[in-house]
Amino acid sequence: MPARVVITGAAGQVGRFLAGEAARRGHDVSALTHRQWDITDPDAAQRFVAAGDLVVNCAALTNVDDAEADPDAAYAINAVGPENVAHACARVGARLVHVSTDYVFSGEQRHPYDIGDQTGPLSVYGRTKLAGERNVLAAMPDATIVRTSWVYTGGEGNDFVAVMRRRAASDGTVAVADDQTGSPTYVKDLVNALFEVGEGRISEPILHVANAGACSRFEQARAVFEELGADQRRVRPVSSGQVARRAPRPAYSALSMTTSVRAGLTPPRPWRVALAEALAQPAGGGQLPSTP
Numbered sequence: 001m002p003a004r005v006v007i008t009g010a011a012g013q014v015g016r017f018l019a020g021e022a023a024r025r026g027h028d029v030s031a032l033t034h035r036q037w038d039i040t041d042p043d044a045a046q047r048f049v050a051a052g053d054l055v056v057n058c059a060a061l062t063n064v065d066d067a068e069a070d071p072d073a074a075y076a077i078n079a080v081g082p083e084n085v086a087h088a089c090a091r092v093g094a095r096l097v098h099v100s101t102d103y104v105f106s107g108e109q110r111h112p113y114d115i116g117d118q119t120g121p122l123s124v125y126g127r128t129k130l131a132g133e134r135n136v137l138a139a140m141p142d143a144t145i146v147r148t149s150w151v152y153t154g155g156e157g158n159d160f161v162a163v164m165r166r167r168a169a170s171d172g173t174v175a176v177a178d179d180q181t182g183s184p185t186y187v188k189d190l191v192n193a194l195f196e197v198g199e200g201r202i203s204e205p206i207l208h209v210a211n212a213g214a215c216s217r218f219e220q221a222r223a224v225f226e227e228l229g230a231d232q233r234r235v236r237p238v239s240s241g242q243v244a245r246r247a248p249r250p251a252y253s254a255l256s257m258t259t260s261v262r263a264g265l266t267p268p269r270p271w272r273v274a275l276a277e278a279l280a281q282p283a284g285g286g287q288l289p290s291t292p
């Protein structure tokens with residue numbers, strides 16, 4: 001494993017957890033927030049990346065509706081930014097792991113998407129993330145793309161599980177879409193996989209990382225309530241069409257890890273098992289290592 005782990009987007013959900021875990025594992029960590037390293041600045045990367053580093057690009061414009069409203073910004077951050085990072089890594093001889101998304105798929109398939117399946121993003125977010133994947137591999141063919149989906153901490157943030165956890169602890173009902181299916185991914189499991197990839201022994205250029213199995217958002221919300229002993233009937237199903245949102249989402253974007261496991265990644269645990277572990281942690285962000 002490289003001596004130093006360099007993380008972009010380090011104040012975000014994945015970057016923050018990764019930075020804490022890298023420090024816990026004894027790595028020298030350079031965790032850089034948007035303010036410290038703006039990946040859209042083509043000259044910035046050379047200040048932060050050195051030979052032998054493992055760079056994990058967690059920086060992205062992830063708000064799917066904001067991306068739809070501002071395609072130029074989305075393209076700059078999700079497509080050009082990763083290319084800048086890749087050029088810098090290739091130039092100095094650093095390893096690069098770039099995080100991407102299930103939203104590169106259209107959602108028309110009804111079995112989990114594996115690496116070789118046809119992409120077909122529906123939204124600006126998905127299209128710009130797909131362009132980012134291609135730009136990274138063009139600039140640095142030995143970089144690794146890790147696509148993940150429905151990532152959560154379950155702690156105090158604004159991820160889906162954290163929000164449902166707070167709803168479970170309060171009163172009233174909550175309406176959740178029952179027509180979007182995906183693979184929930186506990187950030188801890190994603191980060192463990194990112195370290196496996198970072199060791200550099202897996203040669204596939206694109207990998208999928210998600211907990212095993214698939215569910216709808218409605219089923220996921222009910223599972224949160226069930227784990228916490230709250231009344232599951234307080235979670236009501238709605239169709240996503242009843243919630244006005246700017247960007248389309250794929251109706252089905254579960255990820256298959258079949259090829260990724262064959263390539264060397266540890267098989268994923270079932271999403272319910274990972275969820276139970278996440279919810280057993282203190283809600284106040286206790287499972288999140290502190291921001292370095």
Ligand SMILES: NC(=O)c1ccc[n+]([C@@H]2O[C@H](COP(=O)([O-])OP(=O)(O)OC[C@H]3O[C@@H](n4cnc5c(N)ncnc54)[C@H](OP(=O)(O)O)[C@@H]3O)[C@@H](O)[C@H]2O)c1
Nearest residue numbers: 009011012013014034038039059060062099101148150151
């Ligand atoms: N969360 C999910 O469910 C999910 C699912 C699939 C894939 N992913 C992928 O996982 C990766 C990490 O996502 P996340 O969940 O950690 O998202 P996040 O919490 O939104 O974090 C993204 C971080 O990137 C930063 N950022 C934005 N523009 C930047 C720029 N120009 N330069 C440097 N940093 C910039 C943001 O900072 P500011 O907020 O200050 O702008 C934020 O801290 C992304 O590639 C995302 O596409 C996430």
